[in-house]
């Protein structure tokens with residue numbers, strides 16, 4: 605479980621998170637929504653200690669992140685908004701293998717994880733390609749594969765679909781859904797709620813540093829009005845359509 609207890613955080617005295625509390629169970633698929641600048645990235649960066657609360661506590665599986673940063677980082681896989689931020693190797697295969705190698709796994713298991721992770725993002729068989737020669741969408745897929753290969757207990761993704769075409773997006777979403785069914789907690793921050801809500805267990809929306817909506821997607825959608833979150837046609841209520 606990832607748990608935020610009364611977390612506050614400010615950038616240079618500008619408050620971004622204010623006494624925010626939120627729990628995400630293992631195996632839950634949570635979509636995080638909110639307008640630009642509402643604090644989604646800031647919230648997610650607390651999940652593995654990239655940011656530390658000014659007050660309050662973030663716990664991963666019961667342990668405060670600040671008490672055991674190494675445990676938090678191995679349990680929580682992160683996919684950032686800008687994939688270039690997270691590459692550590694020159695080729696696709698080497699980059700995706702980097703995390704499992706650091707876990708000290710056998711070569712056969714590392715190779716299996718790399719293969720499975722690349723297949724999940726429609727990049728099967730492209731291990732030897734140079735990352736800097738890939739398109740933006742392909743780089744985004746490699747970044748997601750790198751997180752999947754770690755087999756984390758929780759997967760946190762910040763706008764991971766930027767630049768992905770529809771087949772790649774669908775493939776990643778299907779993989780995320782099967783991971784959550786298998787017990788991995790998935791937190792996905794996105795503005796694009798198209799075909800995401802049908803898979804999610806909960807939709808959480810933040811505004812002014814706090815959680816303002818936290819509900820099953822079909823109920824949450826009705827509460828999103830006024831939050832400047834794009835709601836897909838299929839999820840709009842009859843009243844919205846009028």
Ligand SMILES: Nc1ncnc2c1ncn2[C@@H]1O[C@H](COP(=O)(O)OP(=O)(O)OP(=O)(O)O)[C@@H](O)[C@H]1O
Nearest residue numbers: 615616620638639640641642643644645646647795
């Ligand atoms: N490094 C920083 N220094 C100062 N202010 C920052 C920094 N990073 C973010 N902020 C501010 O914190 C607020 C929340 O930003 P954050 O990136 O968490 O929002 P977001 O909901 O992820 O936005 P978006 O949907 O546009 O990605 C914004 O007002 C932003 O300007």
